[in-house]
Amino acid sequence: MNGSRLLFGHIRAHWWLYLIGVASIAAANLVHAQFPRILGEFTDELQRGGLTAEAIRRYSLILLAIGVGYGVLFGAGQYMNHRLGRRFEFRVRQRLFAHFTKLSERYFGGNGVGKLLSYFMNDVTTVRESIANSLNQMTNASVLLVTSVAMMLWSGIPAGLLAVCVLPLLSIPLLVIYFGPIIRTRSGRVQEALARMTESAEEQFGGIRVTKTFGNEPVARQRFGERVDDIRDKQLQLVKATSLFQALLPFAGAVSLVAAIGYGGYLTIHGHLSLGLFVALTLYLRLIVTPLQQIGNVINTFQRARASLDRLNELLAEVPDIRETDSPKEAPASEEAGIEITGLTFAYPGTERPVLVDLSISVPPGRTLGIVGRTGSGKTTLAKLLLRLYDPPAGTIRIGGRDIRELSLESLRGSIAYVPQDGFLFSTTIRDNIAFSDRGASREKVEAAAKLAEFHGNVAGFKDGYDTKLGERGVTLSGGQRQRASLARGFLKESPILLLDDSVSAVDTVTETRILGNLRRSRKGRTTILIAHRLSAVRHADEIVVLEEGRIVERGTHEQLLRLGGVYAELYAIQEEGAAYE
Template identity: 60%
Template sequence: MKDRSILTDYVREHWPHYLMAVVLIILSNIAQAALPRVLGQFTDALLAGNIRYEMIIDYSLILAGIGIAYNLLFGAGQFSVMRLGRKFEFAMRQSLFRKFATLSEHYFSRQGTGKLLSSMTNDVTSVRESISNGITMTTNAIFLFLSCLVMMLLSHIPLYLILVSIVPMVAIPFLVVYFGPRIRKRSMSVQESLAVMTESAEEQLRGIRVTKTFAIEPTARQRFGSTVDQIRDNQLHLVRMSSLFQAAVPFLGALSLVISLMYGGYLAIQGSITIGNFIALTLYLRIMSGPLQQIGNVINMMQRSSASLDRVNRLLGEQPDIQDDENALPLAASPDLELRDLTFTYPGSERPAISGLNAHIASGQTVGIVGKTGSGKTTLVKLLLRIYDPPAGTILLGGTDVRRISINSLRSRIAYVPQDGFLFSTTIRDNIAFSDRDIPLEKVENHARQAMIYEPIARFPEQFETRLGERGITLSGGQRQRTSLARGLAKTGPILILDDSMSAVDAVTETGILENLVQERQSRTTIIIAHRISAVKQADWIIVMDEGRIVQQGTHQQLLNEQGIYASMYQLQEEGLHS
C-alpha cells in the first residue's frame, strides 16, 4: 500500500463535498478581508468631516452583513469538513477491524493487543483531527492571507509599504523545513510509547485479580509507572520542539505589525498615506497573524498525524500468512482425516513441535488423543484448522489436501472447543448461539443440557439472558468450560474437536457429558484431546502422543495390554482417584 493511500483515497472519493467546504471557507475569508477596508474608508470619511448620520447607519449595516456572512459561510464549511472527518474515522476503524479479522494467529503472537488497540484509538483520532482541522485551517490560512493582500492593494495602500511589512513572514518556510522533520520524529516516539502504555494497562487490568491475590500492587504500579514516565519524557521533548516552532511563527507576525506601525505611521505623518489606509494596514496585518499561527498549528498537526498514518498504513498493508488457494475447494460433507508423515516447526523455532505423524480417522469415528503437556496435541489441531499451514500433502480431509480447502469452508464446518474457551461480555444465550444467532431458544437449551450446564443457568434470575462479565467472569471455571462446550455443540458440522475442554469439570459431570456426546454425535467425527484417560477410554480409537510423535494407537484395552505410556498414565490416574 502506498504511503497515505487510505487518506488520499478517501479525499478523492469525497472530493465534491470537500470542494464545497473549501469554497465556503474561501468565501468567508473574502468577507472577513473586506472588513478593514470598510473601516479604513469610514475613518477617512469621518476625518474629512463629510459623513452624515445616514452614512453611519449604512456602514454599520455593511459591517454587520460582513460579520453575519463570515460566520455563516465559515460555520457551514467547517461543519462539512468535520462531518467528513468523522465519517473517515468510522471507515478507518472498520477497515482496521476487517484487516485484523483476516490476519493469522502468528501475527497476533508477534503484536501486542495494546498496540493494535492504540492504532484503532489514538492513531485514528490523530489522523481524523488532521484531515478535519488541517483542511479548515490550511484553507483559512492561505486564502485569508491572499485575500488580505488583494484587499490591501484595492485599498490603495502602497505596494512598497506592504512588501516591507511582510518581509519577516518570508522566514516561515525556513522554519517549517527545520522544525517539521524534528516534530515528526518526536511524534512517532510519543505514539509508540502510547501504544506500549495501552498494552501495559490492558495486561495489568486483565491480571488485577492475580495482582491482588499476591498483594503486589506496588510492583504493578511501578511497572505501569515506568511506561507512563516514558510517555512523559517523549511528550516533553515533543512539546519543547512544538512550542519553539509555534512561538517563532506568531513572533514573525508581531514583527510585521511593528514594522507597519513604525514605517506606516511615519508615512501617515508625512501625508503619503491616509489615516484610513494606515488603520486598514494595521488591521490587515493583525488579521494575517492569525493565518500565520494556523500555519504553525497545521504543520505540528500534520507531522504528528503523519506518524500515526504511517502506523495505520503499515497495519492495513499486512498480509495474512494463511490464504486461500486460487482454486480453493469446499470441505466434503463427511470427510475422512488422514495424516501423512506430518512434521511441523513453529516460526522462529529450531525444534519440530510434531514429527512424522501418520494416522487415519474415518468419518463418524470418535477418536481420543492423549499425551503429556507439550506433546503436540494442540499443534495438530492448529494445523488441521489452518491456524498455521501444514506442509503440503501432510493433512488430507476427504482425500483433499487441507491447504486446497477454502479457509471459510474448513473452519465453519469444524467445531473447535479449546480448554480456555473465550466467552464474550454478552448474554449466555448469545455465547452458546455464537455460530448462528438465529438458533431458537429451545435448541440453545438442548445444547446446554448436553453440556450439562442447563441447571446452573436455569438458577440465574435471568437464566439464558444473563449477561456475563468480561471473559465470562460471572461463571466458575467449570461452568465456563461447559458453556463453551455447548457453543461447540451448537455449531453443526461434520467434525467436533474438544481440546482438553472438560479439564475443569468433575468426573461425574464428565461421564454425563461423554454419554450425551455419544448420542448427539452419531455418524459424525469427534476428536477428544485430553490428559485424563477417563475422557477417551470409550473412544473408537485412541492416539497417544509423546514429544511430538505418535507412540501408540489402538483401543483402550489394546493400549492397556501394551504396557506403554498409555498404561502408565492410566495406572497413575487410577491411583490418584483412589488415594
C-alpha cells in the first residue's frame, strides 16, 4: 500500500485550507524577495551621491513594510498549516483507536501494548510534523528559490553570471535520489526500535512489583538498557546519513556564493556590473542558501514520515478475524436466550491440536449450567467462543436458535454479561467501574449490584465511598475486592445470559456462599453459565459438565456426578480434604 495515501487523503479533504496556508507563505516570500533589490537600488543611489533625506525615509519605510508584510503573511501561513497538522494528528489517533477496537484477540495477543502505543505517539507525531513543518519549509524554500532567481534576472544580472552561480545547485536532485531511500529505511528501523523500547517499558512497569519482590532490579535495568542501546545505535546510523545529506546541501550553496563573489566581483571591478547589482546578487544567493538547508530538512522529515506512514497504513490494513455478515441479526430476548452447542471442535489459529473436541451442550432459557475441569481442559476457550472473541465453526453454537456467527457483534456481546477471573478495572472511580455498561446508571442501581456481589460493605468503608478512585488496574483493591467489583459490573448489566469464568476464586468460602445465594435469587428465570475450579460454585447448577482435555467426560447434577464416582467425585474429594485441612 502506498505509504503516502493516508497523508494525501487528509490534504485532499482540506485542500482549500492548505491552499490558503501555502498562498500566505508564498506571498510572504514574494515580499521578502524584494529586500535585496531595494537594498541594491539604495546602494546604487548611495554610490552616485544622489541620496537625500527624503530618499532615506522612503527606503526605510519600504524595508519596514517588507519586514512587517513578511512577518504577518508567513506567520498566518504557518499557523494555518500547523493547525491542520494538529487536526490530522487528532483524527488519525481517533481512527487508530476505532480500528483497534475492531481487531481480534489474536492481534493483541501477538502485539504488546508498548508497540501499539508507539503508533499513537511516535508514528502519528512524525507524520504530523511532516505535514506542518515540511509543508511550511517546502513552500518557503521553493517560492524563495524561484523568486530569487526571477528577481536576479529582472534586476539585470547577466544570465552568464547567473548560470555560473546556479550551476552547483544542480547537484541537489542527485543528492535527493541517493540519500532519500537510505534515510527512509534507517528511519523505519528507528521507529521499530522505539516501539520495542516502549513495549519493554510497559512490561517492566507492569511487573515492577514482581521485580522488587525478587530483588531483580539489575536484570530489569539490563533488559531495558538493551532496548535503549538499540535505539541509540539505530539513531546514530540515521544521524550519519541525515547529517551528511544536510551538510552537502549548504555546501552547494557555498560554492554558488564563492562563484558569485569571484566572477561577480571581477565584472564589478571592470565596470560590467554595478555595485548595487553585485550587492543584490550576494544577498539573493544568501537567500538561496537558507532554502537549500530547508530542502534538506524537508527531505529528512518526509522520509521519516514515509516510514511512519507505511507502518500506519500496514496497521490500518489489518483485517479483523471476527467479522459480521452483510445483514447481521439481533440477539434474542431474555426468554429466548437458550444456548445450543452441537459438535463443537475448535483449535486456535496457527495450531493443529484441537482445544475442544465434539462438544454438545444444551442450556434451555432460564437454566444454569456449570462447567468444571482441570486447568487446560478448555473451559475459558469455550467462554471466548460464546463471545466470538474467536470464531467457532459455523452452526456449532446457537443462541435462541440463531447461529452466533449471524448475529451482530454488538447485540451478541450485549446479550452476555461476562465476568472473567481477572476482571480488568480502570483507573477511575469505583462507581464508573461498576457502571461500565451503563454510564447513566443511578447510584441506587450501582449499590444494588455491589450488594449482590457482597462488595457494598467494603465500599462503605472507603473514605470517598463509590467515588473512590482506583489505581492502575485497580491496584488499590485486594484480589477479592477486585473480583467482587467485576462481579458487580456483570450483575449491573442484567443481560439475558450471565457468564462467570471462575469469578469467585479469590474470595473466601463464606463470601462465596453469600454471592452464589444472591446470584440464584437475582438470576431466577435467566440463563447463567458458571465456569469454576471450586466445585462449590456449581453444585446448585441445573446441569454440570466435566471437561477433560477438551472433551466432555461426565455430565449431570451435583448428586448424580458424586454417585458416578468419576472425575467430578475425585475433584470433590480432593477439595473437601483441602478445606478440612485448612
